Amino acid sequence: MSQTKSAALEPSSIAKALAVAVFSTALLAACSPADDAAEPSVDAPAIAPTPTAADEVAPEPVTPAPVAASGTVGGDGSEIVLDTLSEADLTGANLSGELACSFSEDGQQPLLHAMGVVGSQDPAQGVVKVAGYVEPVRAPGGFDGMTQNPTFTGQGKTIRIEETGAAIGGGESPPRPATLTYLRADGASRTIEGRWQCGP
Secondary structure (H helix, E strand, O other): OHHHHHHHHHHHHHHHHHHHHHHHHHHHHHOOOHHHHHOOOOOOOOOOOOOOOOOOOOOOOOOOOOEOOOOOEOOOOOOOOEEOOOHHHHHHHOOOOOEEEEEEOOOOOEEEEEEEOOOOOOOEEEEEEEOOEEEEEEEOOOOHHHOOOOEEEEOOEEEEEEEOOOOOOOOOOOOEEEEEEEEEOOOOEEEEEEEEEEEO
């Protein structure tokens, strides 16, 4: 009798065990960390998206300073106009000094003419003709101060002479290749190639 009862209870125990196993599996599945993997960790660093060519902004091109037809650069855009000095212009300037220096493009009519005293510290006096008007300029050191890369100043202007080569030809005062750079007070400039000649 006892054996029959024990055999009848065995299927029931197996069913309960299976039920417990299924329930435990369901609980484990519900508590699985798979859901957590779908959400990023709070402490995980953000990964910036890789920029594309469309996101990149090209730098703005640098705008060069305006250049006038005469070679004037910068300033308000107006040209620096230097005219040649006539004999009447030089006579009217009434420059004093022992020896002269001049800058010209063609070796004849000067764009700048100045005179100074040898061995003197008094400034050399000169003139330029700007847009038809004769205007005074001066350089320190008398005549001697003009013989090598002088700088002249005047109202609203600075003029630099720079020798660029050896003397051309012979004689007591041969000309030298040089540049004249006219700097205006508003920042405009113009450089002219020519010859610088000093002497009697």
